[in-house]
Amino acid sequence: MTKMWTTKSFLTKTKRGNIIKIVREHYLRDDLLCGSGACNVCPHKDDELVLEEKPESICTLFDYPHYLILDTNVVLHQIDVLEEDALKNVIILQTVLEEVKHQNTAMYQRLLEIINNKKRRFYSFVNEHHKDTYIEREPGEKQNDRNDRAIRKACAWYETHLSICSVDGKFPKIVLLTDDENNRKIAVEEGIVCCTAKDYVENVTGAIGLIDKLSKNVIPETCSRDALYPAHLTPSQIHEGIRNGKLYQGTYRASRDNFLEGTAVVNGFEKPILLQGHIGINRAVDGDTIAVEIFPEEEWRRPSDIVLEDKADDPGDQLEEEAVLLKVAEPVDKSDEEVTPTGKVVGIIRRKWRQYCGILMRSKFPGAVRHLFTPAEKTIPRVRIETRQSDVLAMQRILVALDSWPRNSRYPLGHFVRALGPIGNKDAENEVILLEHDVPHARFSEAVLACLPPNDWTIPEEEIKKRVDLRSECICSVDPPGCTDIDDALHAKALPGKTGDGLKRYEVGVHIADVTHFVRPNTALDKEAASRSTTVYLVGRRIDMVPDLLSSNLCSLRGGEERLAFSCVWEIDENANIIHTKFHKSVIKSAAAMTYEEAQIAIDDKSRNDKVASSLRILNALAKKLNRKRLDNGALSLSSPEIRFQMDSETHEPVEVAAKKILETNSMVEEFMLLANISVAEKLAAEFPQCAMLRRHPAPPPANFSTFLKAAKQQVR
């Protein structure tokens, strides 16, 4: 292998504002593979032949075997199309991969997932380090143009590379998908076959519904014919405006009650800026970062207190009269306390669009393809989508992605992503809740499952030797009924002798399931767990943070089974003063996995004198003293009553809701978990003062109380 050496240089601005030149090394190689089964030049190993030797064409425009090369925008806009199984034998260039990564991390992750799925036959080619496909940026050339050129260079290279390999003159051709007209023009001149993503997908045969997923991406500000909305300012105009203080940056928050009203908090104004009407909001969607122009004070208005919902029917591309709304918003008089700084949206700095759950509102016209979509989230406007399956989808909860909002469209444009299930169906509605709250709940990937120990895993002897053996201690767990992921357990016993003050001594331990033994740093499992970060409980369904084998088996401290744990063990006196604390990994064998109720009964039942009952009594007595101390220390106890769903045992439908009963044993467990947390926190702060994190709640700003105070005032009257 030979390595060629070159440098890349570019200018950048430092934090202090100086412009400096950065020179970076860039190595070019000749050992990078093309990934094609039709190639007999590159030294591929079998599993590196990602692209098929004879790819079958599914597009009528190109009825010969070919590979697809995509440009960055096609990936960014058409990711929903790419996620469908239809398109195969696709080459993702490093140029594209890096641009996608730079522009949108979520898209990048989705693209990586497609590439990693062997069945999809997406090959990522490292063109930027290949000696024959790397190009340098020319003086005065824009980065975008350079990247387009790099993509075309790679297309041409593949074409020649594959033709050299072929004996009989039959080799897969390259088709470049790009929506950039200028790029297509140059490509054609250079002899590269290309077309738009839309043309390609619309001519694909045998993939039902693929067209529905095409993104309706148009450049919104170019649609000036029949424009309904004023044009947005360009990024440089916004930048200029913000710098000279004429414009403000903020995040748009739509009102839940009135679709023609929203606010944005900006620097320099105590109250959020009021934005009203189609024109005032000018296509901002809840969550977007926007540029706001604030009106002179005499034009300020008050937030309306009317409820205004968007029309059920699609009125076509026109905006209805806003006069009614604006009239309500006019201030009663100058001293009106509710008059708020008012302004209008003049530009979008960053869209924060995601995919939205909702329902399809079928068009009144039979056979129409354009329909409206109503998101479940009230702050999101209706979306216009195109689909040919409206009769099926009308009964379903569906997921839709927003694509663009041109000036001449009353509604934003989007495309159908997938159906979640029939409206009213429990699973479909659960899915909606999970998606709307951004809870990752896909099944664990193969890579994650590969990190798990075998199903019949038992603790190896050498692991036991490394740990403190607590299997003989009488340890028990106390949890809600039906709990299968028991992550903590406790023990307590009296120690011989007395303290210096003549008090009784106890040993108390909290044992937490040692998940770290199974979840090693930086594994796929670790990353997945980090992205989930918690287990989510729905009625009748649990979305695990780690796979079931761990959460409800190997890392569940079940009664009578040996488990790995991390223990915090205290020596404590009868007044709940801690004398000594130690931490260690351990092996435990829980004597009993109890419910709160069972534990309460064991404590109260005077006839029981077994080990479990007596240790629970010690714990309960100490917990009361610990609780007293905490409260005396200024602890705040926030009561948020937990509720419990009663499930029908056969249908698994919830039949009743009741507040959870709070028993002494609830607070007993809570108290010792807190104590363990406190002890660990103190240890961390002492041992790692530089990187121990403190979580702290700053005092809330007075403005947060204004709604409450207003309501309270009315109560007094």
Add this chain to the structure above:
Amino acid sequence: MPGPDLLSSQGLRLDGRRPNELRRIQCKLGVFTQPDGSAYLEQGNTKVLAAVYGPHQAAKSKSLQDSVVVNCQYSMATFSTGERKNRPRGDRKSQEMSMHLRQALMAAIKTELYPRSQIDIYVEVLQADGGAYCTSVNAATLALIDAGIPIKAYVIACTASLAWKDGEPEPLVDVSHVEEAAGGVVLTVASMPSTGAIGLIEMSHRLHMDYFDTVLSRAMQGCKDIEVILDKVVREHLAEGWTKSDDAITI
């Protein structure tokens, strides 16, 4: 400890190297005529000049009865980094680097051969792009050889870091500035590859013990690889010297 993305999904580093590949090495011995020995060394974009004076008679105050006094001075040119900084010689960092340089070189110099004498080693970093210390050690070794000062073996320094690929640790040899700046741990080793002795070892931040050995062995392998390249250059230089002029090298 999810480290920064130092390896692409195709297994290449940010500059296109594989994890076990060194940066490009270019060097020249005997670049100056004034000092007794000199060398210029480039490792990637890190460029260093080294000059050696001596052995000569030591100043009275420093002179040692049984061994030579080795004096090291490390400095960085004001134009050596992207942002020009005012770096007076003898600042804290340079002093520390001078000490580390001395520590690494002392391990190889046969100090007992020159009692009451002194060797001065000057190293100037012309451009810093990661691993300036390593390149300095390597350049100083070349300059010592050029000066004809007997050493036990080549002293070679090299860095290594740790990246992650598909959840598996993958050590990186010869860390560049971009990789350093990305926040990965940097382990620096100065060793004599032919004897396996380590003269200096230093680490930029914490690294889990489990991975220490893999990172260390990659750095040691880097030292070996560098030695092979430098040794070849030294031999070529000597051969050239013999054929060109007889009086250029006198032993």
